[in-house]
Amino acid sequence: MSARIYRPAKAATQSGAAKSRRWLLEYEPEQAREVEPLMGWTSSSDMKAQVKLWFATKDEAIAYAARNGIEAHVEEPAPFARKVVSYSDNFKTSRLQQWTH
DSSP, X not given: OEEEEEOOOOOTTOSOXXXXXXXXXXXXXXXXXXXXXXXXXXXXXXXXXXXXXXXXXXXXXXXXXXXXXXXXXEEOOOOOOOOOOOGGGGGOTTOSSOOOO
């Protein structure tokens, strides 16, 4: 029984960072998913795939996994780098590229 501890990325379509502050523990799938022949739905008999445990800090998630004998690996989030550009930069006289619109 192994699990993955990570901090989910911010949703690309939203400006808020609601779910990206907490840490998530998810179990790794033990069985492959199967396609149900009648309706074509994807299904699995692995009940642990439905369990998602949220924690406020990474240390709490690691402690929970250790306490319950869960082999867990931690994935650190990628550093967030945002380039701040204002709309008026499109009209600067010192602009390097030509205006393309």
